[in-house]
Amino acid sequence: FTASPHTSSSRHINHHQLYNNIGSGGPSLEFLEKMGVKEPNDVARVRLSIISVEEALQMYKDAKTAEERERLLGPLREKMMEAAMGTDSNNGGASNGSSAVVTPPVAAAAAPSVVADAPKIEVKEVAVPPPPTTTVSAPIVVQKVEVKTDNNKPAAPIPEDIASLDDVTLQLSTAAMRLDAQTVSTLLQSNPGIHLDEDTTNAAFRAVVNAVDRAEARDQPIPPTVPQMLHHIFDADLQHLLTREKITKNVTCMMPQTEGLTTHGLNYVFDDGEHKNLPLEEGRKCEDGNCCDKCSRNIFPTFAQEDEINFDTYPGLNTLTFNELEKVSAATIIQFMRLIERVRRTMAHEYGLDLKTLLPLQAYSRKYVAGTTQKGGGGGEGDFVTLHTDEATHGGYHYSCVIYLSTQGEDFQGGDFVFNDPKDPDAPAEDFRHMSLEEQLRRTGRKLTPFHPTRGAAVIFSSGWENMHEVEKITHGIRYAVPAFFTTCPVPEAAYDQMVAGKPKTDEDIADDWLHLLLAHRPESPMEGAGRVRELLMKWHYMCTPLSMH
Numbered sequence: 001f002t003a004s005p006h007t008s009s010s011r012h013i014n015h016h017q018l019y020n021n022i023g024s025g026g027p028s029l030e031f032l033e034k035m036g037v038k039e040p041n042d043v044a045r046v047r048l049s050i051i052s053v054e055e056a057l058q059m060y061k062d063a064k065t066a067e068e069r070e071r072l073l074g075p076l077r078e079k080m081m082e083a084a085m086g087t088d089s090n091n092g093g094a095s096n097g098s099s100a101v102v103t104p105p106v107a108a109a110a111a112p113s114v115v116a117d118a119p120k121i122e123v124k125e126v127a128v129p130p131p132p133t134t135t136v137s138a139p140i141v142v143q144k145v146e147v148k149t150d151n152n153k154p155a156a157p158i159p160e161d162i163a164s165l166d167d168v169t170l171q172l173s174t175a176a177m178r179l180d181a182q183t184v185s186t187l188l189q190s191n192p193g194i195h196l197d198e199d200t201t202n203a204a205f206r207a208v209v210n211a212v213d214r215a216e217a218r219d220q221p222i223p224p225t226v227p228q229m230l231h232h233i234f235d236a237d238l239q240h241l242l243t244r245e246k247i248t249k250n251v252t253c254m255m256p257q258t259e260g261l262t263t264h265g266l267n268y269v270f271d272d273g274e275h276k277n278l279p280l281e282e283g284r285k286c287e288d289g290n291c292c293d294k295c296s297r298n299i300f301p302t303f304a305q306e307d308e309i310n311f312d313t314y315p316g317l318n319t320l321t322f323n324e325l326e327k328v329s330a331a332t333i334i335q336f337m338r339l340i341e342r343v344r345r346t347m348a349h350e351y352g353l354d355l356k357t358l359l360p361l362q363a364y365s366r367k368y369v370a371g372t373t374q375k376g377g378g379g380g381e382g383d384f385v386t387l388h389t390d391e392a393t394h395g396g397y398h399y400s401c402v403i404y405l406s407t408q409g410e411d412f413q414g415g416d417f418v419f420n421d422p423k424d425p426d427a428p429a430e431d432f433r434h435m436s437l438e439e440q441l442r443r444t445g446r447k448l449t450p451f452h453p454t455r456g457a458a459v460i461f462s463s464g465w466e467n468m469h470e471v472e473k474i475t476h477g478i479r480y481a482v483p484a485f486f487t488t489c490p491v492p493e494a495a496y497d498q499m500v501a502g503k504p505k506t507d508e509d510i511a512d513d514w515l516h517l518l519l520a521h522r523p524e525s526p527m528e529g530a531g532r533v534r535e536l537l538m539k540w541h542y543m544c545t546p547l548s549m550h
């Protein structure tokens with residue numbers, strides 16, 4: 001980007017790799033014929049790539065019943081995706097006849113260094129609506145459509161072939177699959193309440209990443225459509241999460257006894273062994289914050305889908321810290337933001353908080369390695385985390401989350417996340433005698449509730465003394481997790497006044513914050529980095545929501 005001359009090309013990820021999990025497999029026509037399938041039905045035909053996107057679209061439009069349309073929608077999307085990715089077997093693959101060499105559209109959108117290396121594919125010219133960045137095909141005929149947007153700006157026209165689809169939902173998914181960010185954004189802005197299913201949301205997300213990569217390749221600012229689309233994606237993400245499994249346990253909020261603090265002094269903060277003996281009383285401490293008086297533990301077995309935390313698609317997701325973003329791809333950074341924003345919205349929903357009152361104070365990827373000792377404080381490697389309370393670690397931590405990027409039993413052994421509570425006096429005694437003395441001390445008088453981490457799962461809980469927890473020793477392998485801590489302490493207004501650019505006032509300002517605080521890839525000193533991260537966290541809500549919510 002203009003503000004940040006690239007000093008390294010390593011951030012430019014190979015977009016073939018980035019998107020290589022997308023597209024459809026499915027049996028070939030020959031295979032079906034061998035299996036005795038003479039006349040594949042319409043759905044199979046669309047899926048099988050034996051027809052062009054146009055034909056598939058026509059078939060969808062011609063469908064007589066809603067059910068038929070419904071059945072055709074999935075394969076049609078795949079087909080469009082193939083076309084957009086340049087993997088459509090009608091376009092690519094071995095062909096004879098007149099052919100043109102084009103760079104696959106997605107790679108063309110990446111930085112020049114990547115384009116130069118990108119493998120060229122032979123493409124037979126067929127009548128297929130061009131994916132957005134292909135250079136050879138006929139231009140899309142543009143039809144002027146009057147669309148009102150939120151902020152009364154003239155909306156960009158919608159290409160005719162998409163506008164001709166009678167169903168806005170289909171228009172949207174079509175545009176998203178084609179990575180046509182402009183049309184996606186226009187449709188979203190003009191249909192604010194539209195439901196985005198998971199496939200369309202993910203396609204829209206890829207369109208966002210593509211738009212950011214293109215802006216960078218062209219040294220242009222990030223277009224305001226990028227955050228606008230992200231805001232819709234964040235809304236949709238929460239709606240999708242709310243339909244998935246959640247295991248909740250409500251617990252009584254606890255805080256250190258005011259009396260107890262003097263007898264125990266501040267020792268409990270520093271003496272890990274004493275932590276569980278700290279006298280507590282009911283209620284929330286939440287100093288200077290606006291916590292609610294509900295405390296709980298929530299487990300989301302599928303907080304993120306597998307392909308959202310794929311380290312090939314999002315290189316560096318498992319080692320990301322906001323302080324070192326220079327060499328991290330835009331895809332990874334935005335995906336990380338997306339996950340943390342999903343946590344923030346989930347917490348606001350769970351605890352009935354006004355979204356603007358909840359901000360992240362810390363979020364980073366943490367690596368645990370069997371057989372290592374933690375270096376330094378906080379996020380250094382190590383093979384366990386001692387019993388602690390997040391709010392005792394930092395008074396500003398009011399709500400906590402851990403997203404897991406590794407699976408116990410596959411990627412590592414041991415490493416349970418354990419809630420550690422006083423034992424119920426009526427519970428039967430347990431026999432710990434076969435355990436080490438250390439383990440006996442740990443368990444005596446306590447009730448342990450372990451969670452076995454799996455990729456994509458998350459635990460979300462109030463950060464107070466009701467939720468003391470620890471991470472058991474990782475005995476083998478590497479365990480990646482993303483802890484994130486949120487505060488309800490308001491940011492002093494003066495802090496914004498001191499920023500070079502204060503609170504964003506326009507959609508362009510929001511896009512500029514995304515660029516300068518996250519995506520600029522400029523080299524910076526640790527001091528500069530720390531300042532940027534502070535500003536990022538303070539402006540989080542303003543970046544992740546539309547102006548109407550500020």
Ligand SMILES: O=C(O)CCC(=O)C(=O)O
Nearest residue numbers: 385390402417471481483
């Ligand atoms: O990695 C985990 O499971 C928990 C980490 C944790 O408790 C923390 O970072 O405060």
Ligand SMILES: [Fe+2]
Nearest residue numbers: 388389390469
């Ligand atoms: Fe913790």
